[in-house]
Amino acid sequence: MNNNLFMKILILSIALLLFGSTISAQSIGLEPGNKSPEIKLPTIKGDTVALSSLKGKLVLIDFWGTWCSPCVAEQAELAKLYNKYKQSTFTNGKGFEIYGVSLDAKKSNWENFITMNKINWIQVSDLKFWRSPVAKTYNIQALPFNILMDGNGIIVAKNLHGMDLEKSIAKFLRK
Amino acid sequence: MKRKILIFLFFTIATSLFASNQLSAQGQAEPWTPQQLLAPADLAKVLNDPKAPQPLVFSIGMQAIIKGSIDIGPVMMSENLNSLKQKLGKLPKNAQIVVYCGCCPFSRCPNVRPAMKLLKEMQFTNFKLLNLPDNVKVDWIDKGYPMNE
Numbered sequence: 001m002n003n004n005l006f007m008k009i010l011i012l013s014i015a016l017l018l019f020g021s022t023i024s025a026q027s028i029g030l031e032p033g034n035k036s037p038e039i040k041l042p043t044i045k046g047d048t049v050a051l052s053s054l055k056g057k058l059v060l061i062d063f064w065g066t067w068c069s070p071c072v073a074e075q076a077e078l079a080k081l082y083n084k085y086k087q088s089t090f091t092n093g094k095g096f097e098i099y100g101v102s103l104d105a106k107k108s109n110w111e112n113f114i115t116m117n118k119i120n121w122i123q124v125s126d127l128k129f130w131r132s133p134v135a136k137t138y139n140i141q142a143l144p145f146n147i148l149m150d151g152n153g154i155i156v157a158k159n160l161h162g163m164d165l166e167k168s169i170a171k172f173l174r175k
Numbered sequence: 176m177k178r179k180i181l182i183f184l185f186f187t188i189a190t191s192l193f194a195s196n197q198l199s200a201q202g203q204a205e206p207w208t209p210q211q212l213l214a215p216a217d218l219a220k221v222l223n224d225p226k227a228p229q230p231l232v233f234s235i236g237m238q239a240i241i242k243g244s245i246d247i248g249p250v251m252m253s254e255n256l257n258s259l260k261q262k263l264g265k266l267p268k269n270a271q272i273v274v275y276c277g278c279c280p281f282s283r284c285p286n287v288r289p290a291m292k293l294l295k296e297m298q299f300t301n302f303k304l305l306n307l308p309d310n311v312k313v314d315w316i317d318k319g320y321p322m323n324e
């Protein structure tokens with residue numbers, strides 16, 4: 001094989017590799033680097049909010065339920081993070097939003113909890129408990145579970161809680 | 176010296192094994208025996224066999240997901256526990272009964288203990304707790320076992 005042909009094949013291979021990795025980074029999946037699957041679910045009032053409508057913001061998808069005690073305990077921490085970062089500018093998004101997906105089964109439980117705890121970020125649910133199709137789409141094995149995604153809907157972190165979650169959000173702050 | 180270390184090790188391991196089998200995360204004895212835990216595969220097999228004698232399956236948690244199960248609601252709430260009590264009161268003491276919640280692991284579930292305590296107090300003789308170690312999704316739905324429509 002002459003050198004010229006060898007160089008051509010080498011360059012072509014590198015180009016294919018780079019192109020291929022770009023495609024896989026944008027493919028829909030559940031790992032960091034993947035585009036997070038779409039969710040379109042109703043709020044308490046009944047209007048549908050699509051996850052994709054939050055494009056441009058750093059978004060935490062919080063899967064929870066009022067019947068899940070660690071999830072309930074975490075809501076107060078999420079409130080602190082929300083108030084602290086909702087107006088912030090990030091390297092990968094402007095503003096911070098939480099998209100709470102409840103796996104509750106009864107609307108009254110879900111609604112009462114949100115009202116009593118004055119939760120002021122987006123809350124959606126199909127009220128199908130563990131039968132919710134999002135539990136399958138996101139391969140949720142246990143609650144609480146969350147995903148942090150950037151302004152392009154790309155997953156940047158998965159299932160972080162407490163200090164680890166805040167550190168991950170703060171890491172993207174534009175200085 | 177070696178013998179003493181071996182004896183110490185034996186007792187440490189034996190004690191911790193005993194404790195993990197007998198005690199819940201809260202440090203109390205569980206109101207069920209290992210023999211009262213029913214494997215999901217075994218219940219699924221019975222539910223899928225129309226000729227097999229069918230147990231009465233009560234959902235004592237958020238939703239009656241399992242095929243044929245009766246929705247009581249979370250028995251951590253007294254009105255639901257009372258409703259279970261009323262339904263059980265109409266049954267013979269040797270009725271074949273299965274209860275399940277499936278929200279989360281037993282260590283965190285607020286419903287399985289009140290239900291099993293009630294069954295014991297009411298002196299039923301043939302009742303089981305469906306062993307869903309993670310939750311009803313992982314241990315039932317994802318396995319393709321039969322569900323209510």
